[in-house]
Amino acid sequence: MSAAQDAAHPARPDAPSNWVVKWAHLVPAGGRVLDLACGYGRHARYFAARGHPVVACDRDSIALAALKGVRGIEPVLADLERGDPWPCEPDSFAGVVVTNYLHRPLFPALEAALSAGGVLIYETFLLGNEQYGKPSNPAFLLGRDELLAAFGRGLAVVGYEQGRIHRGKTALIQRLCAMRSTNLSNDLEPPGCP
Ligand SMILES: C[S@@+](CC[C@H](N)C(=O)[O-])C[C@H]1O[C@@H](n2cnc3c(N)ncnc32)[C@H](O)[C@@H]1O
Incomplete structure (x- = not known):
C-alpha cells in the first residue's frame, strides 16, 4: 500500500469505526481478534477493552510501539505484502478486523484465519x-x-453496504460483516438494545 493510503486517516483516529462498533458483539466472547494493518490500533484497543486477546499487525514500527504494553494486545511487526511470515494460522481467530487497508492477495488467508463462528x-x-x-x-x-464477491461465497454475510460517509471528510466506502457459520441465529443488534 502507498503513502497515499497511509494518509487517509479518519477525523478522529482514536475512535473506532461505527461499522466495527455495530458488529463487534458478534465476535464470540473472549475469542482472539486479529486487527490487520492496525495502525495505532484503535480497533485493537476497542476489542481488548471488550475482553478479547488481540493480535495487532502492521509494518509501521512507530505505530506499533504505541501498543506495546497495552493489556491484551500483542503487537506483531510484519510487512503483509512482502512475504513476511503470515501472522496467523488457519482457524485461529474469532474475529478479523480490517479497516482502511486493501491488499487483495490476503483475502483467502483472512477468510481461512477465522475459526468456526468467527466474524x-x-x-x-x-x-x-x-x-x-x-x-x-x-x-x-x-x-x-467487491467485498461481497470476495467473501460472500465462503462466509455468511450479515451486513453489507457501500456509499458515502461524512466523518470529518467525505469518503466513499464499502463495508462488510460476514461469519464463518452455517447457523444464522446471530443477533443483528447487541442483546439488550432498547
Ligand atoms: C490508513 S491506515 C489504517 C489503520 C487502521 N486500520 C485504522 O483504520 O485506523 C493503513 C495502515 O496500513 C498499514 N500498512 C500499509 N501497508 C502495509 C503492509 N505492506 N504491511 C503491513 N501494514 C501495512 C500502514 O502502516 C497503516 O498503519
Missing part, C-alpha cells in the same frame, strides 16, 4: 473515492460489490 469485519475505500481525496490510486480502492 470478519471489513471496511475500506471504494472506487470513486478519488473525487474526495486520498486514497485515489485505483489499486487501493474496492470495485463495486
Whole structure:
C-alpha cells in the first residue's frame, strides 16, 4: 500500500469505526481478534477493552510501539505484502478486523484465519473515492460489490453496504460483516438494545 493510503486517516483516529462498533458483539466472547494493518490500533484497543486477546499487525514500527504494553494486545511487526511470515494460522481467530487497508492477495488467508463462528469485519475505500481525496490510486480502492464477491461465497454475510460517509471528510466506502457459520441465529443488534 502507498503513502497515499497511509494518509487517509479518519477525523478522529482514536475512535473506532461505527461499522466495527455495530458488529463487534458478534465476535464470540473472549475469542482472539486479529486487527490487520492496525495502525495505532484503535480497533485493537476497542476489542481488548471488550475482553478479547488481540493480535495487532502492521509494518509501521512507530505505530506499533504505541501498543506495546497495552493489556491484551500483542503487537506483531510484519510487512503483509512482502512475504513476511503470515501472522496467523488457519482457524485461529474469532474475529478479523480490517479497516482502511486493501491488499487483495490476503483475502483467502483472512477468510481461512477465522475459526468456526468467527466474524470478519471489513471496511475500506471504494472506487470513486478519488473525487474526495486520498486514497485515489485505483489499486487501493474496492470495485463495486467487491467485498461481497470476495467473501460472500465462503462466509455468511450479515451486513453489507457501500456509499458515502461524512466523518470529518467525505469518503466513499464499502463495508462488510460476514461469519464463518452455517447457523444464522446471530443477533443483528447487541442483546439488550432498547
Ligand atoms: C490508513 S491506515 C489504517 C489503520 C487502521 N486500520 C485504522 O483504520 O485506523 C493503513 C495502515 O496500513 C498499514 N500498512 C500499509 N501497508 C502495509 C503492509 N505492506 N504491511 C503491513 N501494514 C501495512 C500502514 O502502516 C497503516 O498503519
